[in-house]
Amino acid sequence: MNETGASEEAAREHIRHLVRETWKKMNGEVFEDYPLSGFGPFLGACLNLARASHCFYEYGDGHGLPGHHTKDHLVSTIFESVPLD
Incomplete structure (x- = not known):
């Protein structure tokens, strides 16, 4: 970003593109x-x-954020059961 003079939004979009392409290759x-x-x-x-x-980690690493999104994802994945009704 600093080396190319790109905006933060352009850099974020480039990273999203790289992630999408990597998922396509992996799958x-x-x-x-x-x-x-x-x-x-x-x-x-x-x-x-x-x-x-x-x-x-899609929306950040969760450290220092007031929302606790990462913790909520982890708790719901590991500890909360899926309703079967």
Whole structure:
């Protein structure tokens, strides 16, 4: 951003674009080779870890923010049960 003179919004949009492109590559690689690979469970776990990290940190790391969004996501994912009715 400082090196190119881009605005903060342009830099954020560029990062969002990079994240979208990386997800496309990851999903393509995993789903092409998943059934044939002996690493299926490992690849699935890696992809799920990336998904969880993206969900938790999509709007920042949660430190110093008054909203506690990251903590709420974590608590709802791990400790709250899903209603089955």
